Amino acid sequence: MHREAKENDPVWDCTLIKMMREHGSTTVNPIYHWSDTDVWDYITKEHIETNPLYRCGYDRVGCIGCPLASYHSRIKEFSDYPVYADNYKKAFDRMLETRTRRGLDNKWKNGQEVFNWWIEEYKYNVKGQITIDEYLRDLGGRL
Numbered sequence: 001m002h003r004e005a006k007e008n009d010p011v012w013d014c015t016l017i018k019m020m021r022e023h024g025s026t027t028v029n030p031i032y033h034w035s036d037t038d039v040w041d042y043i044t045k046e047h048i049e050t051n052p053l054y055r056c057g058y059d060r061v062g063c064i065g066c067p068l069a070s071y072h073s074r075i076k077e078f079s080d081y082p083v084y085a086d087n088y089k090k091a092f093d094r095m096l097e098t099r100t101r102r103g104l105d106n107k108w109k110n111g112q113e114v115f116n117w118w119i120e121e122y123k124y125n126v127k128g129q130i131t132i133d134e135y136l137r138d139l140g141g142r143l
Contacts, residue, residue: 056080065118074119089115 031039036059043050051061057076060069064077064084078085092111099106108114115121 067118071120078119085115088118092118 034042042048051058053061058073060073062069064081065074065088069077078088089111092108092114094111096106096108096111096114108117
């Protein structure tokens with residue numbers, strides 16, 4: 001079907017469509033080139049209901065603490081929803097306990113330190129994180 005559509009309709013060759021040959025599917029991205037303003041203009045024009053968090057200053061909604069979100073977004077999320085921050089820290093504590101029980105190395109003392117790393121609290125010299133130079137040195141030239 002994809003080959004047939006592509007052969008019969010030149011729009012299938014445009015950048016708005018990504019062929020997923022390995023999965024035998026096609027993903028169509030009709031608003032790929034729209035700006036944020038274009039999206040919000042369309043939402044307003046069509047009276048589309050949106051997530052109320054957008055009115056609270058959020059520019060993206062999804063998981064709280066998402067690693068794909070910016071540092072400032074995560075700080076806002078955890079500030080607005082401190083119970084989630086506490087739950088992350090508890091989960092990280094359990095992770096460290098499990099690693100200790102299994103005899104694995106821990107680079108952090110507690111869930112708070114892991115949480116600080118997770119939200120990128122320390123932009124440089126993150127405790128427990130190595131630099132690329134240290135990694136390459138540890139490899140000893142075994143690339």
